[in-house]
Structure formats: structure tokens, C-alpha cells
Amino acid sequence: MANAQTLDRIFELVAPFNKKGIELQADTTFATDLDLDSLTVMDLVAEIEDAFDIILPLNLLPELETIEQVAAAVDRIVADND
Amino acid sequence: MDLFDKFDALIAQKSSLPFEKADPFKVVMDKVLSETVAIIEGRETILAGTNNYMGMTFNEEAIAAAKEALDNYGTGTTGSRVLNGTYSGHKGLEKTIADFYGMDHCMVFSTGYQANLGMISTLGGVDDYVIIDADSHASIYDGCAMGNATIVRFKHNDIESMEKRLKRLPAEAGKLVVVESLYSMLGDAAPLKELLETAKKYGCTTLVDEAHSMGFCGEKGRGLCEELGVEHLADFIVGTFSKSVGTVGGYCVSNHPKFDVLRLVCRPYMFTASLPPSVVASATASIKALERSGNRRAHLWENARRLHAGLKAAGFTLATETASSPIIAVCLPDPLIATKFWEKLLLNGVYVNMALPPATPAGYNLMRVSVCAQHTTEQIDEITRRFIATAEELGLNVKAA
Numbered sequence: 001m002a003n004a005q006t007l008d009r010i011f012e013l014v015a016p017f018n019k020k021g022i023e024l025q026a027d028t029t030f031a032t033d034l035d036l037d038s039l040t041v042m043d044l045v046a047e048i049e050d051a052f053d054i055i056l057p058l059n060l061l062p063e064l065e066t067i068e069q070v071a072a073a074v075d076r077i078v079a080d081n082d
Numbered sequence: 083m084d085l086f087d088k089f090d091a092l093i094a095q096k097s098s099l100p101f102e103k104a105d106p107f108k109v110v111m112d113k114v115l116s117e118t119v120a121i122i123e124g125r126e127t128i129l130a131g132t133n134n135y136m137g138m139t140f141n142e143e144a145i146a147a148a149k150e151a152l153d154n155y156g157t158g159t160t161g162s163r164v165l166n167g168t169y170s171g172h173k174g175l176e177k178t179i180a181d182f183y184g185m186d187h188c189m190v191f192s193t194g195y196q197a198n199l200g201m202i203s204t205l206g207g208v209d210d211y212v213i214i215d216a217d218s219h220a221s222i223y224d225g226c227a228m229g230n231a232t233i234v235r236f237k238h239n240d241i242e243s244m245e246k247r248l249k250r251l252p253a254e255a256g257k258l259v260v261v262e263s264l265y266s267m268l269g270d271a272a273p274l275k276e277l278l279e280t281a282k283k284y285g286c287t288t289l290v291d292e293a294h295s296m297g298f299c300g301e302k303g304r305g306l307c308e309e310l311g312v313e314h315l316a317d318f319i320v321g322t323f324s325k326s327v328g329t330v331g332g333y334c335v336s337n338h339p340k341f342d343v344l345r346l347v348c349r350p351y352m353f354t355a356s357l358p359p360s361v362v363a364s365a366t367a368s369i370k371a372l373e374r375s376g377n378r379r380a381h382l383w384e385n386a387r388r389l390h391a392g393l394k395a396a397g398f399t400l401a402t403e404t405a406s407s408p409i410i411a412v413c414l415p416d417p418l419i420a421t422k423f424w425e426k427l428l429l430n431g432v433y434v435n436m437a438l439p440p441a442t443p444a445g446y447n448l449m450r451v452s453v454c455a456q457h458t459t460e461q462i463d464e465i466t467r468r469f470i471a472t473a474e475e476l477g478l479n480v481k482a483a
């Protein structure tokens with residue numbers, strides 16, 4: 001489980017990309033639920049990276065399908081950096 | 083389960099495009115009359131989308147050299163560079179390119195795609211980082227996917243976005259920054275000086291892909307690094323023979339003292355057959371000719387500026403403010419109009435590339451023109467006229483400035 005604070009911050013960052021106005025949940029998926037194309041995903045990744053001052057490597061992205069998974073990955077990377 | 087089911091969406095998308103008389107993925111050149119004219123479906127067509135920037139495909143010296151090599155060495159090497167596939171011509175070509183760049187080493191690959199694939203996958207090891215521009219060519223992305231490094235991506239041509247990310251990487255880690263000089267879709271130039279200086283500030287090794295600038299940027303035609311005086315900041319330069327050189331193949335040059343070890347570890351170099359002797363001979367002749375082609379370079383830039391100005395004056399929206407390269411990309415409002423425009427333009431006797439999302443950056447729908455040094459001024463004006471006529475036939479609202 002991701003840290004609740006991290007999850008909240010990711011919800012905030014995803015909100016502007018929620019063009020369909022669906023209700024954001026931990027298990028909301030980027031490709032199917034939010035219908036984000038690869039260019040938009042890139043912008044979102046950059047926002048998340050800057051918000052947490054981390055790198056989300058391109059290699060990781062295929063495994064990150066839901067908001068929860070991104071939050072958990074962010075927690076892991078932040079912990080690794082400390 | 084049919085393994086092809088995963089392509090159903092793509093098949094549906096492609097068949098929804100309203101082509102009637104021509105299909106951009108099925109154009110056949112029945113006869114090639116010159117660097118700039120071909121016969122397509124019986125129509126004489128101006129070629130304005132071939133990346134044949136310097137018009138070297140019919141260079142007399144290159145053709146003569148290829149014929150001689152065919153007679154003397156046969157049609158192919160039937161082997162890898164590291165086995166039986168290295169002829170004196172391959173060594174000669176590597177020396178010609180190294181001398182052209184004034185660098186110590188050169189490795190020739192069977193394509194430019196393989197040069198990027200090989201260099202990036204081999205240099206980026208499991209503990210290393212490869213830092214790339216988001217709009218990188220497929221060969222760069224595939225090189226990343228093939229290797230084991232951690233891949234970091236920054237916003238297209240954005241120095242600040244790159245620096246922010248470099249700051250977050252471990253200072254002592256191995257880091258390879260990969261950038262292109264001119265980007266092939268929009269023809270926009272990278273701020274190479276700033277990008278390379280920033281990369282160096284953070285201790286990175288640098289690789290510049292000059293695929294779309296070699297031949298016509300810089301006084302000798304070595305590329306944008308030469309033009310901007312930053313060749314000393316590029317540890318590796320990758321290029322291709324498939325554009326300005328007018329044949330097929332790829333290369334990488336470097337001053338790194340251990341460069342030659344790559345011949346023993348770089349899989350896209352080792353596990354494929356080497357270029358045929360005729361291709362090697364024409365590439366060698368072509369590069370020697372390119373070095374002294376100052377007038378041709380000047381004419382190419384005149385052509386690019388003339389076409390850019392003509393289309394702009396006619397009211398078309400262009401992807402770049404000025405003619406920053408011989409790639410002039412015209413932006414159209416949506417994929418449907420782009421499709422119709424491309425088809426009509428071809429029927430009007432001009433071949434350009436249609437490029438649609440997701441292959442294009444920022445969702446552009448493009449008619450991508452690549453200008454050739456062998457286009458005459460009359461042909462450039464004719465291309466402009468036919469763009470205007472096509473827009474009129476489609477009732478497209480382009481306002482003359």
C-alpha cells in the first residue's frame with residue numbers, strides 16, 4: 001500500500017489530466033479509465049517527477065497502470081534516495 | 083487466440099481513413115527519373131519527401147565506384163564484419179569517415195537504425211543511466227529498450243527539463259545523454275550547445291545523432307555540431323548513409339581510446355551481414371564529394387528558405403518559424419483533412435510524407451516536405467503552387483498573408 005499522503009498528492013497531480021471528469025480512485029487506470037495517450041502520460045510523468053524531485057524511469061512505466069501503483073513506486077523511489 | 087487480434091484497433095483505424103485513389107503506405111515508384119522526379123502510377127511526380135537532401139543518389143562518382151566494386155568484389159559479403167564481412171572497402175570507408183570528422187575511430191553499421199540500437203544498448207549497462215529527449219527517433223527508443231540501463235526522459239529540446247533530471251541522478255553513475263541535432267518530423271533544431279554543455283556539467287558522456295543534418299549543416303557538411311562549433315562536446319556522433327549520402331548504412335565516430343572494443347560486444351554490429359561492397363564504394367565516394375559540395379549546400383538552404391517563405395506567404399501554418407532545416411512541415415487541422423490533402427497533392431504530382439499522431443510530436447497532422455539540393459528553383463515554386471491548388475480544391479481555408 002502506498003503512503004496516504006503520496007496517494008493524495010498523486011490525485012492532485014492527476015486531476016488536471018482527468019478530462020473525462022471521472023471519479024478518481026486508487027485503482028483508476030491511466031490508459032483505460034482516464035484514456036490518456038502516450039504524449040499526455042509523458043507530461044503527467046514529468047509533473048510527478050518534479051513534485052517529488054525524483055526520476056520515474058521509462059523502464060518502470062509499463063508496470064504502472066493504476067494511481068495506486070504509481071504512488072507505491074514513488075514511495076519506493078523516495079525511500080531509495082534517502 | 084489469433085496473435086493478430088491485438089492489431090484489430092489499428093486495422094480499423096487505418097481502414098477508416100478515406101483514401102480513394104492512393105494510399106500513403108503503398109506508394110510505388112515505378113521509374114525514378116532523377117533525384118527529384120519519379121513516375122508513380124503513370125504520373126510524373128516531383129519528389130519532395132525522400133530525405134535525399136543533398137541529391138547524391140545519382141552522383142556520377144558514387145555510381146561509377148559502385149559499378150567497379152560490383153565487378154571486383156561481387157554483390158555481397160555474405161558475412162558479419164567480425165567474420166568474413168570486412169573487405170578493404172569497409173576499412174577504407176571507416177577511414178574516410180573518421181578523417182571527414184577529424185576523429186580517431188569510426189565503425190560502420192548496416193543501417194543507421196542499427197548504429198543507434200548498437201551504440202545505446204551497448205554503452206548503457208545495468209548500473210548506468212541513458213538520458214534521452216522525449217521526441218527521439220524510434221532507433222534511439224529501441225536502443226534503450228534493448229539495453230539494461232535506466233532510461234530517463236526529458237521534455238523535447240528543453241534544457242531546464244534535462245538539467246532538473248541530471249541533478250537527481252547519482253553523481254558517480256555512468257550517464258549517457260542522447261540527442262538529435264535536427265528532429266526529423268518538424269525539422270526543428272536542437273539547442274545543441276546548451277544541451278551538451280549542461281550534459282558535460284553533470285559529467286555525462288554524450289551521443290549526437292546527426293542523421294538529418296550531416297551533409298548540409300556546417301562548412302564541411304559534418305552536421306550541426308560542426309556548425310555550432312561544439313564537436314568537442316560530442317563523445318559519439320552517429321549518422322546514416324540513407325539521407326544526405328544517398329545510399330544505405332550507418333556509422334558512429336569517436337575519439338574514445340577504447341572505441342574498438344565495441345566491435346566485440348556490440349550485437350547489432352556483430353550479428354548481421356556487413357554492407358555490400360557496392361554500397362560501401364558509393365558511400366565512400368559520396369562522402370568525399372559531400373565534403374567539397376559547398377555550392378550544393380548553399381542551394382539546398384536557398385531552396386528550403388524559398389519553399390518556407392512561399393508556403394508561409396500563401397497562408398499555410400508551418401511547424402517552424404523559419405527554415406531551420408530542409409524539412410518544411412505544413413500543419414493541417416485534422417487527420418481527415420491531412421489524408422485528403424496528401425492524396426490530392428499526390429494526384430497533383432507532388433510526393434510528400436504524411437505524418438499523423440502518434441508518430442508526430444504534440445499531435446500535429448503534417449505534410450512533411452523534405453527539400454533536395456537538386457530541386458530547381460522552378461520545382462520549388464511548382465511545389466508551392468500545387469500546395470495552393472490542392473488547398474483550393476479541398477476548400478481549405480488558408481489565408482494569404
Ligand SMILES: Cc1ncc(COP(=O)(O)O)c(C=O)c1O
Nearest residue numbers: 193194195219266293322324331
Ligand atoms: C534521427 C534518425 N536516426 C536514425 C535513423 C536511421 O537511419 P537508417 O535509415 O540508416 O536506418 C533515422 C532515419 O530514419 C533518423 O531519422
